[in-house]
Amino acid sequence: MHPINVGIIGCGNVSSQYLNAAKFFQAFRIAALADLERERAQARADEYGVGKVLSVDDLITDPEVDLVINLTIPSAHAAVNRQILEAGKSVYSEKPLGTVREDATPILEIAESRGLRVGCAPDTFLGAGLQTSRKVLDDGWIGEPIAATAFMISRGMEMWHPDPTFFYQPGAGPLFDVGVYYVTALVNLLGPVSKVASTAVTTFSERLVTSQPNFGTRIPVGTPTHISGLLTFESGTVATLMTTFDVWASELPRIEIYGTEGTLSVPDPNTFGGPVRIKRANAPEWTTLPLTHGYTENSRGLGVADMAHALASGRAHRASGRLAYHVLDVMQSTLEAAEAEQTLTLSSRAERPAPFPLGLVEGILDE
Numbered sequence: 001m002h003p004i005n006v007g008i009i010g011c012g013n014v015s016s017q018y019l020n021a022a023k024f025f026q027a028f029r030i031a032a033l034a035d036l037e038r039e040r041a042q043a044r045a046d047e048y049g050v051g052k053v054l055s056v057d058d059l060i061t062d063p064e065v066d067l068v069i070n071l072t073i074p075s076a077h078a079a080v081n082r083q084i085l086e087a088g089k090s091v092y093s094e095k096p097l098g099t100v101r102e103d104a105t106p107i108l109e110i111a112e113s114r115g116l117r118v119g120c121a122p123d124t125f126l127g128a129g130l131q132t133s134r135k136v137l138d139d140g141w142i143g144e145p146i147a148a149t150a151f152m153i154s155r156g157m158e159m160w161h162p163d164p165t166f167f168y169q170p171g172a173g174p175l176f177d178v179g180v181y182y183v184t185a186l187v188n189l190l191g192p193v194s195k196v197a198s199t200a201v202t203t204f205s206e207r208l209v210t211s212q213p214n215f216g217t218r219i220p221v222g223t224p225t226h227i228s229g230l231l232t233f234e235s236g237t238v239a240t241l242m243t244t245f246d247v248w249a250s251e252l253p254r255i256e257i258y259g260t261e262g263t264l265s266v267p268d269p270n271t272f273g274g275p276v277r278i279k280r281a282n283a284p285e286w287t288t289l290p291l292t293h294g295y296t297e298n299s300r301g302l303g304v305a306d307m308a309h310a311l312a313s314g315r316a317h318r319a320s321g322r323l324a325y326h327v328l329d330v331m332q333s334t335l336e337a338a339e340a341e342q343t344l345t346l347s348s349r350a351e352r353p354a355p356f357p358l359g360l361v362e363g364i365l366d367e
């Protein structure tokens with residue numbers, strides 16, 4: 001397969017993961033880099049041997065670039081995604097697609113009207129752990145899913161990220177920044193969500209940064225940091241979802257799915273690997289299952305590779321804008337339900353993406 005040419009806008013922390021992925025996957029290569037701070041793009045270009053460093057405007061209109069990856073901060077995602085599409089190019093965005101539905105809706109509309117594609121992280125649901133979980137569920141090993149729990153428990157990002165301010169602004173926080181992996185995993189396993197209820201609190205009004213280079217500075221908190229939600233799926237399955245940046249320690253599992261014939265323990269959806277564990281009715285103990293699919297290591301960029309194969313063959317891509325929009329709707333509605341102190345019915349839906357077939361060779365996906 002001839003690789004498609006990809007440009008990256010936003011050359012911060014996560015960009016190295018995509019640049020590494022481009023070396024591994026056959027389907028795409030990085031042709032150009034851009035960042036508001038040009039020296040960041042230049043540094044990555046030098047590190048990874050990328051030939052072109054351009055301004056954002058020039059990258060978007062560069063005739064060599066077929067697809068643009070948007071790795072800017074969440075508050076810039078929607079505007080940059082629109083700009084890319086308006087220049088006639090398909091886009092793969094880091095999550096979230098936009099910080100609110102109102103900003104994300106036009107992204108899907110422009111893409112549809114111009115015959116372009118929108119892809120969006122997270123793509124961890126394409127990894128070995130979550131694809132194995134999907135297969136086990138679809139093959140009926142725990143019967144019909146009745147309920148699920150999902151717990152994303154953390155004390156926040158200000159201890160490690162060099163520039164953690166954005167994590168505490170709307171469009172991030174524990175639900176949008178990390179809960180997004182959990183909600184995407186749940187939709188991939190259980191299908192679309194139909195209604196949500198929740199309680200959300202902002203425990204601390206500011207956070208003390210202890211990472212370098214901003215050690216000792218305080219950042220204001222503009223979004224809830226502890227959210228307990230209740231998601232009802234179209235299928236009738238009910239999930240309890242807790243996401244927090246306020247808790248030091250916990251022994252709760254990441255995701256469990258409770259079925260009529262047993263319980264499935266799903267691995268951390270912010271990773272690509274296992275373990276996938278099952279305890280079927282009357283089994284004396286839990287069993288760790290062999291992983292049925294590839295990509296156990298950090299494979300961010302798998303969604304881009306899938307999109308590149310999809311562009312070549314015409315099939316649907318899996319980490320789609322429509323899935324990301326539904327996940328955004330679930331997250332935004334969860335915060336709105338807390339504010340309104342009501343159960344809210346969602347207007348969006350997304351079908352579960354097709355699972356990966358078995359037997360793929362690593363580095364090459366299905367056509």
Ligand SMILES: NC(=O)c1ccc[n+]([C@@H]2O[C@H](COP(=O)([O-])OP(=O)(O)OC[C@H]3O[C@@H](n4cnc5c(N)ncnc54)[C@H](O)[C@@H]3O)[C@@H](O)[C@H]2O)c1
Binds near residue numbers: 013040071
């Ligand atoms: N850091 C991680 O490990 C990680 C993991 C998964 C997902 N993500 C997601 O990736 C995105 C980027 O995260 P990061 O950690 O790399 O952030 P970062 O702050 O390290 O990098 C963001 C970069 O985007 C640039 N930028 C901001 N606005 C821009 C604009 N309008 N045009 C061009 N460049 C712009 C900044 O100058 C910066 O270099 C976020 O959405 C984040 O949620 C990050």
